[in-house]
Each structure stands twice: as structure tokens, then as C-alpha cells.
Amino acid sequence: MAKIYLDPGHGGTDPGAAANGLQEKVLTLKIALKTRDILNRDYEGHSIRMSRTTDKTVSLTARTNDANSWGADYFVSIHINAGGGTGYEDYIYNGSVSNNTITYRDKLHAEVMKQVDFRNRGKKRANFHVLRQSSMPAVLTENGFIDTTADANKLKSDAYLDRIALGHANGIAQALGLKRKSGGGDGKQGYVEVITPSLWTYNTANWDDRAVIVNQGEVFTVARDKFKVGNGYMYQLKSGLYITASTQYVRYYTK
Numbered sequence: 001m002a003k004i005y006l007d008p009g010h011g012g013t014d015p016g017a018a019a020n021g022l023q024e025k026v027l028t029l030k031i032a033l034k035t036r037d038i039l040n041r042d043y044e045g046h047s048i049r050m051s052r053t054t055d056k057t058v059s060l061t062a063r064t065n066d067a068n069s070w071g072a073d074y075f076v077s078i079h080i081n082a083g084g085g086t087g088y089e090d091y092i093y094n095g096s097v098s099n100n101t102i103t104y105r106d107k108l109h110a111e112v113m114k115q116v117d118f119r120n121r122g123k124k125r126a127n128f129h130v131l132r133q134s135s136m137p138a139v140l141t142e143n144g145f146i147d148t149t150a151d152a153n154k155l156k157s158d159a160y161l162d163r164i165a166l167g168h169a170n171g172i173a174q175a176l177g178l179k180r181k182s183g184g185g186d187g188k189q190g191y192v193e194v195i196t197p198s199l200w201t202y203n204t205a206n207w208d209d210r211a212v213i214v215n216q217g218e219v220f221t222v223a224r225d226k227f228k229v230g231n232g233y234m235y236q237l238k239s240g241l242y243i244t245a246s247t248q249y250v251r252y253y254t255k
């Protein structure tokens with residue numbers, strides 16, 4: 001059972017960076033909770049612990065002590081940058097690190113960059129407490145600049161936070177070799193056929209994150225059985241896209 005420690009930066013009396021009507025502590029918590037939910041929705045064979053799940057003050061020492069005593073396999077700290085740049089970057093400790101630290105970071109970096117259109121600021125190293133004091137592979141991500149208007153506008157979109165979280169979840173899952181949950185129950189492969197003239201698909205499990213239109217008669221392989229999204233249900237398709245599970249629009253079958 002792989003143990004994942006998610007650390008939403010700041011919280012409580014420490015808001016982190018703030019600008020453009022946004023607070024770092026709020027964004028990091030949203031991204032971390034979404035990452036947790038995606039990991040639990042799409043993957044199996046892991047457990048997740050978080051340094052906080054609400055807006056509360058947690059010291060840096062309390063975070064690393066908690067992860068160390070729990071025996072986490074991977075520590076991922078989520079932050080938003082500030083200081084007038086733009087884009088995404090991530091950090092590992094600038095002292096000696098394990099080979100796993102490097103490969104885990106490479107996978108996380110690649111998967112986040114697949115999902116977002118932030119400028120890629122690269123893979124970096126720094127002497128941050130959470131990287132130095134954690135006894136397992138640890139990565140700290142900086143997801144856009146809160147004080148740069150273009151980045152802040154992206155961070156104001158819930159669908160964009162979903163994409164950042166999806167990148168984190170997929171990167172963590174790859175690093176730890178988590179198994180993707182299979183669709184179709186009963187061990188049978190599930191399919192959906194479009195039964196309405198045209199229908200939207202979605203980039204993420206978010207009704208606002210429309211991808212491409214598909215047409216009546218098209219059939220898609222289901223990767224993940226239907227699950228609740230807002231007031232409705234979706235399937236995840238093998239292509240990675242999502243589609244409604246409403247029987248008004250699609251017919252589901254197995255073979």
C-alpha cells in the first residue's frame with residue numbers, strides 16, 4: 001500500500017502570498033483536495049494523508065514530523081509562486097537526495113506540464129524545510145504566480161485547478177506505480193455509444209471543461225465506471241476524456 005502525503009502550503013494565520021483577490025493558502029488547499037479526490041477516484045492501492053484538510057495553521061516542523069512518523073512513501077508540497085514571474089516550476093532538496101527523489105520529481109513535472117499551459121520554468125533545487133526534513137522522496141511545486149495577472153486569471157478558474165490537480169495525481173500515481181481503476185465492473189470491458197446527434201466530451205471531470213464534440217453512433221471504450229460529478233454522472237474514456245453517463249445521451253454496454 002503506497003502512502004502519499006499531500007501538503008497544501010500555508011493555512012490558518014499564514015495566508016502565504018496574496019494578490020489579485022487570491023490567497024495562496026486557499027488555492028493550495030483546493031489543489032491538494034482535488035488531487036486527493038482524483039487519486040481516490042482513478043487509482044487504487046494507496047492511502048493518502050494530508051498536513052491539513054481545512055484552513056488551519058500547521059508549522060513546517062509539524063508537517064514533516066507527521067509525514068515521517070506516518071512513514072509516507074512520497075511527500076508532495078503544493079504552493080503558488082509570487083514575485084513577478086510567470087509559470088510552473090518544482091523543487092527537490094539541494095543537498096543529497098535518493099534516486100527515487102529525482103525520478104519521482106521528473107514524473108510529476110512531466111505530468112503537470114501535460115495538463116497546464118503555464119510556462120515551464122524548469123526543475124529546480126532548494127534548501128526548503130519540507131524538502132530537507134522529510135525522510136522520504138519530497139517535491140515542492142510552485143503553480144503559477146499569484147501576483148501576475150495572466151497566471152492569476154488561470155488560478156481563478158476551477159477547471160484550471162482541476163487540471164493542475166490531475167497533473168499532480170497522474171504524476172504521483174506514475175511515480176508509485178499505482179494501478180488505474182478499471183471500468184465496466186464484473187471484469188468486463190465497458191463501452192459507451194453516443195445516441196444523440198452530437199455531444200460534448202470533457203478534458204477533466206468538470207462540466208465546464210469542454211473538450212471536443214462527438215457524434216451519434218460513435219463508440220468509446222470506458223476506462224473508469226460512472227461516477228458522480230456535480231448533479232450528474234460521467235464515465236472516463238480510455239482516451240483520457242470524460243463523457244456524460246446520462247442514458248438520455250449515451251448507451252452503456254459491456255462485452
Ligand SMILES: [Zn+2]
Nearest residue numbers: 009016079080
Ligand atoms: Zn508558498
